[in-house]
Amino acid sequence: xxxHAGVTFLFxxxxxxxxxxxxxxxxxxxxxxxxxxxxxxxxxxxxxxxQDSMKKLKWRQWLILLTRALTIAMLILALARPLFxxxxxxxxxxxxxxxxxxxxxxxxxxxxxxxELLQTFEGWQVYAFxxxxxxxxxxxxxxDHKMTYRLAEMPLILLSDFQDNAQTAEIxxxxxDIDLDIYLLSLPKALANLAVSGLRVLPEYREDxxxxxxxRTSASERYRSPAAVRIRIDGRAxxxxxxxxxxxGIFRFDPGDAERIxxxxxxxxxxxxxxxxxxxxxxxxxxxxxxxxxKPENAGYQREALSAMEGIQLIKIVPEYLSAQxxxxxxxxxxxxxxxxxxxxxxxxxxxxxxxxxxxxxxEKTDSWxxxxxxxxxxxxxxxxxxxxxxxxxxxxxxxxxxxxVKPVETLWRLSGGDPxxxxxxxxxxxxxxxxxxxxxxxxxxxxFTRILRDFIRTVLQTESPNYETGDLLEPDRPRFTVRNxxxxxxxxQGPFHETQMPGFYILESxxxxxxxxxxxxxxxxxxxxxxxxGCSGTLAETEDFSVLRDRIRGRExxxxxxxxxxxxxxxxxxxxxxxxxxxxxxxx
Numbered sequence: 371x372x373x374h375a376g377v378t379f380l381f382x383x384x385x386x387x388x389x390x391x392x393x394x395x396x397x398x399x400x401x402x403x404x405x406x407x408x409x410x411x412x413x414x415x416x417x418x419x420x421q422d423s424m425k426k427l428k429w430r431q432w433l434i435l436l437t438r439a440l441t442i443a444m445l446i447l448a449l450a451r452p453l454f455x456x457x458x459x460x461x462x463x464x465x466x467x468x469x470x471x472x473x474x475x476x477x478x479x480x481x482x483x484x485x486e487l488l489q490t491f492e493g494w495q496v497y498a499f500x501x502x503x504x505x506x507x508x509x510x511x512x513x514d515h516k517m518t519y520r521l522a523e524m525p526l527i528l529l530s531d532f533q534d535n536a537q538t539a540e541i542x543x544x545x546x547d548i549d550l551d552i553y554l555l556s557l558p559k560a561l562a563n564l565a566v567s568g569l570r571v572l573p574e575y576r577e578d579x580x581x582x583x584x585x586r587t588s589a590s591e592r593y594r595s596p597a598a599v600r601i602r603i604d605g606r607a608x609x610x611x612x613x614x615x616x617x618x619g620i621f622r623f624d625p626g627d628a629e630r631i632x633x634x635x636x637x638x639x640x641x642x643x644x645x646x647x648x649x650x651x652x653x654x655x656x657x658x659x660x661x662x663x664x665k666p667e668n669a670g671y672q673r674e675a676l677s678a679m680e681g682i683q684l685i686k687i688v689p690e691y692l693s694a695q696x697x698x699x700x701x702x703x704x705x706x707x708x709x710x711x712x713x714x715x716x717x718x719x720x721x722x723x724x725x726x727x728x729x730x731x732x733x734e735k736t737d738s739w740x741x742x743x744x745x746x747x748x749x750x751x752x753x754x755x756x757x758x759x760x761x762x763x764x765x766x767x768x769x770x771x772x773x774x775x776v777k778p779v780e781t782l783w784r785l786s787g788g789d790p791x792x793x794x795x796x797x798x799x800x801x802x803x804x805x806x807x808x809x810x811x812x813x814x815x816x817x818x819f820t821r822i823l824r825d826f827i828r829t830v831l832q833t834e835s836p837n838y839e840t841g842d843l844l845e846p847d848r849p850r851f852t853v854r855n856x857x858x859x860x861x862x863x864q865g866p867f868h869e870t871q872m873p874g875f876y877i878l879e880s881x882x883x884x885x886x887x888x889x890x891x892x893x894x895x896x897x898x899x900x901x902x903x904x905g906c907s908g909t910l911a912e913t914e915d916f917s918v919l920r921d922r923i924r925g926r927e928x929x930x931x932x933x934x935x936x937x938x939x940x941x942x943x944x945x946x947x948x949x950x951x952x953x954x955x956x957x958x959x
Contacts, residue, residue, distance in 0.1 A: 384450035391443040437943035444936035469530035490916035505540040529555040535894035542906040552908030561641035565896035566648040587617040602634040625654035649888035651835040664706030670806030707733020727830035732772040766808040851880040
């Protein structure tokens with residue numbers, strides 16, 4: 371490392387004009403040569419000139435000439451745009467921090483500018499980050515590099531498209547904590563860009579058994595969200611959805627009896643087609659394992675209905691045998707009067723129901739779990755009629771009903787009088803305020819009762835495959851497996867599979883494994899905000915000519931200082947000239 375301080379110039383050609391600063395001296399000398407001596411008849415009547423006054427006059431004349439020359443020199447130096455360069459200003463001591471997230475790598479203009487930046491600042495330390503990078507890890511690398519060079523201040527250039535997302539905010543916050551001379555090169559997408567930023571299944575009940583896909587699109591400020599997006603289900607065109615002004619829409623379709631469904635949503639083509647498509651794998655309803663925990667005297671008619679349904683494996687136990695069951699082996703739990711369970715087993719179920727559906731059926735002791743006001747309603751002769759949404763012409767009657775003041779997230783079923791019957795609580799917990807002992811349902815085998823129960827089971831079991839993002843690891847619980855990537859390649863894998871940079875559907879297979887997964891670009895990489903620099907401190911630099919930026923970073927421009935010095939010398943010369951004229955006038959008098 372070379373330590374030095376000095377001055378450099380952005381336009382050194384002007385330095386060739388520095389000899390012009392000698393013009394005042396040349397004019398003065400040429401003027402003295404024209405003076406000729408004249409003979410006077412007598413000098414006895416002239417006052418004797420004081421020798422010291424003559425010396426002062428000559429010094430003042432030379433000082434005036436010097437200030438005039440310095441004024442010209444300062445103007446020439448200012449036009450050459452001088453830069454003061456300290457110990458930190460050497461080009462090899464800087465850092466290039468380059469955004470290599472998905473959004474930048476799909477932009478040809480950004481890649482071109484990135485290569486140009488690397489060539490212009492050859493020798494600088496280069497660090498790159500993407501959507502999976504850790505801001506803390508980047509901070510450690512930058513601090514270590516700075517300490518290695520032992521510099522009080524170091525220049526850093528951040529090249530990014532500055533999307534308005536959490537990653538940009540973390541990088542900017544990280545740089546705030548480091549004493550750096552930061553230059554921001556903002557290079558957003560030059561052309562209009564559309565993107566599908568979200569695709570998921572809504573966890574809502576529908577009486578017709580249809581699934582609901584929630585679609586979210588994003589766009590740059592220069593281009594609004596598209597009027598419609600196209601949907602493909604299992605490789606076939608399924609329709610399109612008109613998006614609202616906020617870029618949101620819902621598409622509903624019948625999943626049928628498929629074990630899994632591939633969903634693809636795509637908006638109109640644009641200059642960056644890589645991010646205007648999104649994938650989703652849904653497992654709607656197949657090979658369901660349900661654990662029914664109830665005492666024989668409490669068992670409702672749901673057991674007979676579920677046992678008669680295809681694709682459902684029902685395991686029936688009493689509460690005393692619950693501790694021996696592995697809850698994670700089941701897709702759903704049904705618990706009749708959870709107040710009968712020991713506290714430890716109830717905690718297991720509540721933990722399970724944070725991520726998996728569990729149906730709690732009201733009973734005499736349910737209030738001990740809900741910690742809420744609980745009241746059993748006495749059913750009068752004639753009972754209470756209930757109209758199921760999926761069978762509006764059929765009326766069932768319940769034998770007992772429990773009223774509670776618990777506040778649900780959503781009410782799914784209601785009594786004919788409007789009172790709630792089936793509630794959705796926090797997590798994936800559901801509460802039925804009456805046992806499944808309904809009359810007029812043929813002891814659970816009525817087709818209308820079976821249909822409403824089947825639709826409820828299908829609704830709560832609708833699941834999406836894990837939301838994998840490009841670059842994520844695929845780690846099935848198998849030592850060896852086969853991966854088929856979206857490009858159709860079949861790869862034999864041992865251990866985690868990390869080659870997931872390509873968005874699309876991946877198939878994982880082994881002797882006892884078949885799983886389809888959707889891998890998407892991060893949703894944060896589709897946010898095309900145009901005002902991201904408000905949270906970043908630093909100098910917003912131009913990207914047109916990196917060589918000018920390089921010269922600027924090499925030193926602090928001091929043109930203004932030299933203009934000020936030129937003005938100061940000019941003022942000083944005027945003061946000297948004015949004082950000399952006043953002295954000469956006094957002497958003449």
